Amino acid sequence: METHDQHFRLILNRPDAGVAQADFKLQTTHAITVEAWVNIRTARAEAMQTIVAQWQPLAGFDTFDACDAGRTSGLDTTGFFGAVFDGRYVYFVPQHDTQTRHGKVLRYDTHGEFKDPASWQTYDAGNTDGLNTKGYYGAVFDGRYVFFVPRRDADDFHSRVLRCDTRGRFTDKSSWSAYDLGVSRSHQSAAFDGRYIYFAPGHASIPKDSVKEPPKCASPAVTGMNPDSFLIGNSIVVRHDTRGEFKDPKSWVMHDAADTDGLDASDYDGALFDGRYIYFAPLSTGIVLCYDTRGEFTDKRSWSACNIKPLGMKLCVGAVFDGRHVYFVPYGETATVIRYDTAAAFNNPKSWSSYEFSKTAGMTTRGFDGGMFDGRYVYFVPYFDGKGFFHGVMLRYDTQSEFANPRSWAAHDAGLVDGLKTVGFNAGAFDGRHLYCAPWNDGSAYPRAIIGNGRVLRYDTLGSNGSFSLRFCDYGHNGGLCAALPGARFLVNTDQGARSVAANRPPEPGRHYLAGTYDGRFIRLFLEGALVNEQSAAGRMVGSQAPLSIGRVDGCIEQIRISDCARSADWIAGQSGCF
Secondary structure (H helix, E strand, O other), rough: OOOOOOOOEEEEEEEEEEEEEOOOOOOOOEEEEEEEEEEEEOOOOOOOOOEEEEEEOOOOOOEEEEEEEHHHOOOOEEEEEEEEOOOOEEEEEEOOOOOOOEEEEEEEOOOOOOHHHHHHHEEEEOOOOEOOOOOOEEEEEEEOOEEEEEEEEOOOEEOOEEEEEEEOOOOHHHEEEEEEOOEOOOEEEEEEEOOOEEEEEEEEEEEEOOOOOOOOOOOOOOOOOOEEEEEEOEEEEEEEEEEOOOOOOHHHEEOOOOHHHHHHOEEEEEEOOOOOOOEEOOOOEEEEEEEEEEOOOOOHHHHEEEEEEHHOOOOOOEEEOOOOOOEEEEOOOOOOEEEEEEOOOOOOOOEEEEEOOOHHHHHOOOEEEEEEOOOOOOEEOOEEOOOOOOOOOOEEEEOOOOOOOOHHEEEOOOOOOEEEEEOOEEEEEOOOOOEEEEEEEEOOOOOOOOEEOOEEEEEOOOOOEEEEEEEEEEOOOOOOOOOOOOOOOEEEEEEOOEEEEHHHHHHOOOEEEEEEEEEEOOOEEEEEOOOEEEOOOOEEEOOOOOEEEEEOOOOOEEEEEEEEEEEEEHHHOOOOOOO
């Protein structure tokens, strides 16, 4: 039986015309139910479509904190390439510690205190299924498994994919498996379309004595590279069918994208999915590669390429999607952000624009590595300026303002936070409230050697400026270098941090009834009256003064209802047909 029945109800029956705001006076701190009846025209995955929310990102840009997780579980837990969020835990992708390439996966429990060592765990997966599983770059969460993208071990590039079953115990050997594709090529992050994982082709090395003349190197020399080999760009995209068996060769397909549209389609560093197309971010060539997921993977007609070097692109690591535009993250000395409008033709020059940001907020801001999006702002993760300086200056763009207006841009130097040197990151993850920058290399031995660090930088995008958010679809590619596809998601903001639950499957167009509940013990998500996911969650909900926002779906929001109690599963099941 329900103990309360105070609720806020709004009947809309209108197509979305942008974000609307309503007078919302219902306040609850212990329990809540948020319901919505919607009719969606197009359910575009990766576009954050909020149905109803009291959730407003902070306009200020100084809410940073930091934690040194470099000695978790008594191990050297330093040097990570990206991070991915599974709905509760953030997994940091192992690359190179203070000594060499490693396979120690660092995991943070977002339901724990950030600086409490008990919130952190590590597992050394460096020898899984008898394989040398060290040196990864980016990860993908498919709703159950976290896949780690293979890059290089201590000797050379490799293709040994590592996988963690999140339904098992993190530190249990049986939760981990590995599969070797058997090629000496790197892949640098990946994209996910809800079924297939697309591994972005990075580099390959060939022995110097195997060719008569040196090939044209695709990218700058890599520290630690075998001096008896040449570094060349890799053009082979690997696709894995997550509905197939992990170790079944039939679940893996390769496509050589070389010479797509007559361009040098190789050497990529990051990929993303916009609901139909996969875009690969060019590290050094300036050639963006695009795959139409409605076409056959191995059919050249499904692929296209576009040269964005004339717009000022030199080096790029990662890309970020805000629901309409793709932002290619400038790396090294590059001080220009290139943006593509996905509503326009890929090969039309008018679809592309650029902005030179080098003196934002009076700072010299350049050299980023991946980026994140919180629903309003795009953040560029600080790394290295290309001239020897590893920095902590985070760059931010307000997507509700004009792209080329300097006032739309902000920068904050977070290079010293909580007494820690917080510089040199590689992408990160977003839990709905906090951004987590993955610690990589602070430059302490540059250029002589790679010395990883474990100082995680965190930014609070929300504070007390929100209480809940019910989304028909949420943003899933974490940090511009890792991927997930949460689909529908329900979030609450508590005094202990954000709590969320997601469907972990692509949304479908049509009429839907969604409901999210939170009772201080569990957070749950229902679709069409049926429970699709739940997890334990605690914390007192933040009482926010933020306005109630309605909208941001491609279709019609017919009705919403917000109650100050957690409705039962039986009660919700009885509401699914009440259109």
